[in-house]
Amino acid sequence: MFYYLLALVVIGLDQLTKWLVVKKMAEGESIEIIENLFYLTSHRNQGAAWGILQGQMWFFYIITIVVIVGIVYYMQVHAKGQSLFSLSLAFMLGGAIGNFIDRVFRKEVVDFLNTYIFSYDFPIFNIADAALTIGVALLIIYMYLDERKAKKEKQNGSNSAHHTTE
Secondary structure, eight states: OOHHHHHHHHHHHHHHHHHHHHHHHHHTTTTEEEETTTEEEEEEEEESGTTTTOOHHHHHHHHHHHHHHHHHHHHHHTTTTHHHHHHHHHHHHHHHHHHHHHHHHHHEEEEEEEEEEEEEEOBBOOOOHHHHHHHEEEEEEEHHHHHHHHHHHHHHHHHHHTTTTO
């Protein structure tokens, strides 16, 4: 239940911040937070990351529904008792639903977090995008640790088989 609550917090924070940007900033307006590093920039996106697949809303509706169903399935069936796996799925669920809400009700996604990394103007993103990225990063860490654990268990299993008494 905790992980579903975390997803709800992500969704709430995402929608609140997007609502504030829409209400308080003109589209295209930018507010400097940290010079040459971080800005709040009101931006709209009808596609995916880096503006790909612009205007393909039905594609995003279908894919997002499939992803949400898949995440909930994994949370219910495979992630129980596995904190890192559940945490990664909770962030991904919150992020997917956050952007889905925008696509359904606004027909575009509100982005506003604008960063410059080593003078590269990184694509503008939002809380849902950040949650998705965090979730994927945690999933990669979980998969790496799980693979190491499986190899160690396999190695320990084959070692114990060699140490039988005759």
